[in-house]
Amino acid sequence: MTFSAQLWPLAVALTVAAVGLALLRKPDALKVWLVIGAMVSLGTVGWTAGQRPAHAASLPLTALLPLAAFASLLGQAVHRRQCGGWLVSFLGLGLSLGVLTAEPALAAFCLVAVLAVVAAALLLAPSREPSSGLWGIGTLGLGALMAAGSLMTGPPVSSLAWALACATALPLVPLHKGFVAALTILPANLPGFLAVALPVIGFHGLLTVLPLVPPAIADALGALALAGVAYGSLRAFTQSRAASVVSYGGAAFYCILWWYLCSTRTAPAHTVVYLSAVGLATGGLLLAWHQLRARYGEIDLRALSGLARPMPRFAVVLSLLALAAIGLPPFGVYAGMLGMLLAPSFTWSSALPIILLGWLAAAWYLFALVQRLLFGAHRPEYRHEDLRGPEWASLALFVVFLIALGIMPDRWFDPGATPLTRTVVMGAPSWSR
Incomplete structure (x- = not known):
C-alpha cells in the first residue's frame, strides 16, 4: 500500500x-x-x-x-x-x-x-x-x-x-x-x-x-498519575456545574490508565476497552448536559432538579450513562478495568487502594449528580420538554457502544487470539499473534 x-x-x-x-x-x-x-x-x-x-x-x-x-x-x-x-x-x-x-x-x-x-x-x-x-x-x-x-x-x-x-x-x-x-x-x-x-x-x-521511556521517568509519571486520581476526584467534588464534575471525573479515570501503563510497563488489549469506554461515557454525559443547557441555559446544579417524571427518556439514558461511567457491568468501563487487573503483567501493589478510593469517589459524585438532577425537588417554574427523536438516538448510541464494549467477545481484544491487537512492552514493542 x-x-x-x-x-x-x-x-x-x-x-x-x-x-x-x-x-x-x-x-x-x-x-x-x-x-x-x-x-x-x-x-x-x-x-x-x-x-x-x-x-x-x-x-x-x-x-x-x-x-x-x-x-x-x-x-x-x-x-x-x-x-x-x-x-x-x-x-x-x-x-x-x-x-x-x-x-x-x-x-x-x-x-x-x-x-x-x-x-x-x-x-x-x-x-x-x-x-x-x-x-x-x-x-x-x-x-x-x-x-x-x-x-x-x-x-x-x-x-x-x-x-x-x-x-x-x-x-x-x-x-x-x-x-x-x-x-x-x-x-x-x-x-x-x-x-x-x-x-x-x-x-x-x-x-x-x-x-x-526510562524506568525512573516511568515511575515518576506513575506517581504523578496517582496524585492525579486523587486530585481529579477531589476537584469533581467541589464543582457546581455538571460539565466540570464530569470532566474532572474523566481526568481522574484517565490518570488510572496512566498509572497502569507506567507501573506494569505494558498495554494489554483491555486498555483499549477501558480507554474507549471512559471516553464514550464522558462524552455521553457531556452531551446529555448539553441537551439540558439547550433547554434551560447555563443553570447551577442546585437550581435544576426533579427531571425524572417530566423527562423519562432523558432520565433513562442519563442513568445508564452514569452507571457505565462508574464501572458497573455490563458496560465497557467495567470490562476494561477487570481485564486490566486480571492481565498476567499486573501485580497488586500498595497503590491499588488509592485507585479504588478514586473509583468509589467517582461513584459518589456521579450518583449525587444524577440524583440531584432526576430525583430532587420538582421545579414547576421550568417548562420541561423530554428528549426529541435525534437527541434520544444520539445518547442511546453512546449507551449501545458502551454495552458492546462490555460484552464483546475476548477474541476481539486478546493478543493471543488475533493478529489485530498490539501489545506494547516497555523496551520491546511487538505485534502479537
Missing part, C-alpha cells in the same frame, strides 16, 4: 469539512452533510485497515472516532450558532485520524494541528471562567510545542517531549487543564467528541514512545 493511500481517512474527513464551509449558512444541510460524512469516514477507515492488515490493530480506536463524531452530531439542535462548532469537530476528526493512520512525521504534525485547533477554539469561545480558558490554552500550546519539538530533537529529549505532548491529550495532572477546558467551555458537540478524540490520540501516541 502506498504512502498516499494511508492518507485516505485524513483526506476524506478534511474534504467533508472543506465542503461544509459552503453550507455554513444552511445549518440543516450542513448537519446532514456532516452526519453522512462521518459514516463515509467510518467506511474509509474500514477500507484502509483492510488494505493494511499488518497495521489493523489500530482499527478499534480509529473506527471509534467517526462513530463518536456521528453520534455527537446526530442529536444537535439545528441552529446557525452551532455550525462553527460542527465544522471544528470535523476538522478535529480529520486531524485525529491523521495522528492514528499517517506516518510518524505527518502524525506528529497532525497532533500539533489538533492541539492548536482546540486551543484556537478555546480562544474564540466565550467563557464564564476566563482563567480556566487561559490555563487550557496555555497547556494545549505547550503540548503543541512539545510535539513539534519531538521532531527537531533526538532521543531521549524527543521521547520525553512526545510523552509530554501526549499527556495534554490523554490528561495527566498537571497537564490536564486543556482537556478540562475543552470539555467545559467549547460549544455544540465539541465536548462530547473531544472527550473521545483527545484521549484516543494521546493514548496512541503514548504507545509509540512508551518503550523508550
Whole structure:
C-alpha cells in the first residue's frame, strides 16, 4: 500500500469539512452533510485497515472516532450558532485520524494541528471562567510545542517531549487543564467528541514512545498519575456545574490508565476497552448536559432538579450513562478495568487502594449528580420538554457502544487470539499473534 493511500481517512474527513464551509449558512444541510460524512469516514477507515492488515490493530480506536463524531452530531439542535462548532469537530476528526493512520512525521504534525485547533477554539469561545480558558490554552500550546519539538530533537529529549505532548491529550495532572477546558467551555458537540478524540490520540501516541521511556521517568509519571486520581476526584467534588464534575471525573479515570501503563510497563488489549469506554461515557454525559443547557441555559446544579417524571427518556439514558461511567457491568468501563487487573503483567501493589478510593469517589459524585438532577425537588417554574427523536438516538448510541464494549467477545481484544491487537512492552514493542 502506498504512502498516499494511508492518507485516505485524513483526506476524506478534511474534504467533508472543506465542503461544509459552503453550507455554513444552511445549518440543516450542513448537519446532514456532516452526519453522512462521518459514516463515509467510518467506511474509509474500514477500507484502509483492510488494505493494511499488518497495521489493523489500530482499527478499534480509529473506527471509534467517526462513530463518536456521528453520534455527537446526530442529536444537535439545528441552529446557525452551532455550525462553527460542527465544522471544528470535523476538522478535529480529520486531524485525529491523521495522528492514528499517517506516518510518524505527518502524525506528529497532525497532533500539533489538533492541539492548536482546540486551543484556537478555546480562544474564540466565550467563557464564564476566563482563567480556566487561559490555563487550557496555555497547556494545549505547550503540548503543541512539545510535539513539534519531538521532531527537531533526538532521543531521549524527543521521547520525553512526545510523552509530554501526549499527556495534554490523554490528561495527566498537571497537564490536564486543556482537556478540562475543552470539555467545559467549547460549544455544540465539541465536548462530547473531544472527550473521545483527545484521549484516543494521546493514548496512541503514548504507545509509540512508551518503550523508550526510562524506568525512573516511568515511575515518576506513575506517581504523578496517582496524585492525579486523587486530585481529579477531589476537584469533581467541589464543582457546581455538571460539565466540570464530569470532566474532572474523566481526568481522574484517565490518570488510572496512566498509572497502569507506567507501573506494569505494558498495554494489554483491555486498555483499549477501558480507554474507549471512559471516553464514550464522558462524552455521553457531556452531551446529555448539553441537551439540558439547550433547554434551560447555563443553570447551577442546585437550581435544576426533579427531571425524572417530566423527562423519562432523558432520565433513562442519563442513568445508564452514569452507571457505565462508574464501572458497573455490563458496560465497557467495567470490562476494561477487570481485564486490566486480571492481565498476567499486573501485580497488586500498595497503590491499588488509592485507585479504588478514586473509583468509589467517582461513584459518589456521579450518583449525587444524577440524583440531584432526576430525583430532587420538582421545579414547576421550568417548562420541561423530554428528549426529541435525534437527541434520544444520539445518547442511546453512546449507551449501545458502551454495552458492546462490555460484552464483546475476548477474541476481539486478546493478543493471543488475533493478529489485530498490539501489545506494547516497555523496551520491546511487538505485534502479537
